[in-house]
Amino acid sequence: MRLYNTLTRDIEKIPHQNGLVRMYLCGVTVYDKSHIGHARTIIIIDLLNRLLRSMGFKVTFVQNFTDVDDKIIKKAEEEASSPEEIAHKFILQYQQDFDRLNVLQAAKYPKATDNIAEMTNIIDKLLENGHAYLTTNGIYFRVNSFPEYGKLSRKTLKDLVAGARIEVDYSKEHPLDFALWKFTSSKPFYTSPWGTGRPGWHIECSAMVEKYLGNTIEIHSGGNDLIFPHHENEIAQSESYSNQPFAKLWLHCGMVTFNNEKMSKSVGNIITVENALANWGGNIIRLFCYSVHYSKPLDYRIDVLDELKHTWNTIENCGWELRSVRGTHTAEELDGIRELSRKSLEEFEMALENDLNSSLALKTFLEFVTLINKMALSKGISKEVATVAGSTYHKIMDLLGLKLIEISDEEVQEVTDMISKRDRLRAERKYKESDEIRTTLFEKYSVELMDRAGGSFWKKIEK
Numbered sequence: 001m002r003l004y005n006t007l008t009r010d011i012e013k014i015p016h017q018n019g020l021v022r023m024y025l026c027g028v029t030v031y032d033k034s035h036i037g038h039a040r041t042i043i044i045i046d047l048l049n050r051l052l053r054s055m056g057f058k059v060t061f062v063q064n065f066t067d068v069d070d071k072i073i074k075k076a077e078e079e080a081s082s083p084e085e086i087a088h089k090f091i092l093q094y095q096q097d098f099d100r101l102n103v104l105q106a107a108k109y110p111k112a113t114d115n116i117a118e119m120t121n122i123i124d125k126l127l128e129n130g131h132a133y134l135t136t137n138g139i140y141f142r143v144n145s146f147p148e149y150g151k152l153s154r155k156t157l158k159d160l161v162a163g164a165r166i167e168v169d170y171s172k173e174h175p176l177d178f179a180l181w182k183f184t185s186s187k188p189f190y191t192s193p194w195g196t197g198r199p200g201w202h203i204e205c206s207a208m209v210e211k212y213l214g215n216t217i218e219i220h221s222g223g224n225d226l227i228f229p230h231h232e233n234e235i236a237q238s239e240s241y242s243n244q245p246f247a248k249l250w251l252h253c254g255m256v257t258f259n260n261e262k263m264s265k266s267v268g269n270i271i272t273v274e275n276a277l278a279n280w281g282g283n284i285i286r287l288f289c290y291s292v293h294y295s296k297p298l299d300y301r302i303d304v305l306d307e308l309k310h311t312w313n314t315i316e317n318c319g320w321e322l323r324s325v326r327g328t329h330t331a332e333e334l335d336g337i338r339e340l341s342r343k344s345l346e347e348f349e350m351a352l353e354n355d356l357n358s359s360l361a362l363k364t365f366l367e368f369v370t371l372i373n374k375m376a377l378s379k380g381i382s383k384e385v386a387t388v389a390g391s392t393y394h395k396i397m398d399l400l401g402l403k404l405i406e407i408s409d410e411e412v413q414e415v416t417d418m419i420s421k422r423d424r425l426r427a428e429r430k431y432k433e434s435d436e437i438r439t440t441l442f443e444k445y446s447v448e449l450m451d452r453a454g455g456s457f458w459k460k461i462e463k
C-alpha cells in the first residue's frame with residue numbers, strides 16, 4: 001500500500017507502528033452547511049480508512065470540529081443566536097449528511113472548545129522555549145525560530161510573504177508570525193494565564209492531535225488549500241513543542257470546482273452536501289468522488305453526474321441479480337466465475353493500493369458487474385454463482401462505501417407475493433390490473449420491476 005506524501009513529494013509505503021495507523025483529518029468550521037468539497041475529502045479518507053482496515057491495519061481516526069471562529073460569531077449575530085447554538089446546529093447537520101454518505105464514524109470528533117486547556121499548555125511551552133512571544137494583541141508563533149518553516153509547501157519565507165494574504169499587525173516581529181492566542185473580552189472568550197481570549201485556528205489541531213493521537217502520527221490529511229498556512233503552521237508549532245516529527249505522511253485532496261470555476265459564496269455556486277444528496281443520493285456522490293484521482297481537481301458537472309446514474313444503475317442491478325437466484329451453471333462456467341471474481345478483486349485492490357487509484361478501481365468493478373449482469377440476463381444466476389460472485393461484489397461495495405437500499409424480510413415476502421400475483425394476471429392477459437400492481441410496488445415499496453424470460457426481476461431503489 002503506497003500513498004503520495006506531500007511532505008517528501010514521493011509515493012511511499014504506508015507508515016505504521018506495529019500495524020497501527022493514527023490518522024487525523026482537519027474537519028469543518030461549523031458556521032454553515034458542509035459542501036461538496038468537504039464531502040470529497042472525507043469520502044476519500046473514508047475509502048483509505050476502509051482499505052487499511054481490510055488489509056489488517058488497526059486504524060485510529062480522529063476528525064475535529066472547529067467550533068470557535070469569527071465566522072461562527074458573525075453567523076450567531078445574524079441569526080440572533082449564540083455561537084454555541086450555531087455550532088451545535090451545524091454539527092448535527094454534518095452528522096446527518098455524512099451518515100447518508102455512508103462514512104464510517106471516526107474514533108473521536110473533538111471540538112476545539114473542549115480542548116482549550118491543552119492549547120494553553122502548548123502555548124505556554126512555546127513561550128518558555130522562545131518559539132512564541134507576547135504582544136498587546138495576543139501571543140504569536142515566531143516563524144524565524146523554526147528553520148524548517150516552509151518544508152511542506154516547499155517555499156521560502158520570502159516566497160510565502162509575497163504570496164500570502166497577511167493581516168497587518170504592527171506588533172508582530174515578522175509578517176508570517178501567526179496567532180496562537182488572541183486577546184479579547186468579547187464573548188465568547190476563554191481564560192488563560194495571559195488574559196481572556198480565543199485560540200488561533202492552527203493551535204486547535206496541534207492540541208487535538210497531541211491529546212488524542214500523540215506527538216507523532218502516521219497520516220495527516222485535508223484539502224490541498226490547507227497546505228499553507230494551516231498545515232505548515234501546525235508542523236511548526238507542534239515540532240517546536242515536542243521536538244519530534246508531527247506527521248510521517250501528508251495526504252491532500254484536490255478542490256471541487258463548479259463548471260471549472262472555484263466554488264464561492266460571492267459567486268453563489270456552492271453545492272451543499274444536503275443539496276447534492278437530494279439530487280443524486282449518497283452512492284452517486286461517492287462514485288463522483290472516485291471518478292478522478294483524489295489529488296486532481298474535480299469539476300461538479302451535471303452531465304457527469306447523469307452518466308454516473310447509469311453507472312450506479314449497473315452496479316445496483318448486479319447486487320439485486322445476485323439476490324435473485326434462478327438458473328443453473330456447468331462446472332466449467334462456475335470455474336470461469338471463480339477466476340473472474342478472483343482476478344477482479346485482485347486488480348481492484350491493486351489499483352487502490354497504488355496511491356488510491358479510485359478511477360481505475362471503479363473501471364475494474366464496472367467490468368465485473370457488467371459481465372455478471374450479462375450472465376443474469378442470458379441464463380440467470382445460480383446459487384453457486386451468487387455465492388462466488390457475491391463475495392467479490394460485497395467486498396468491493398464495502399470498500400467503496402456503496403450501499404444497496406435495505407429491505408426487511410417482511411417486505412421481501414410482501415413484494416414477492418405481489419409479483420407472483422402480477423405474473424398470474426399477465427398470464428391471463430389482465431394487463432391493466434398487472435400494471436396497477438407495478439405502480440403500487442413502486443409507490444409503496446420503491447420497488448422497480450423488469451420483466452425477464454422466466455419471471456420478473458425486481459430491485460428496491462433510492463428515490
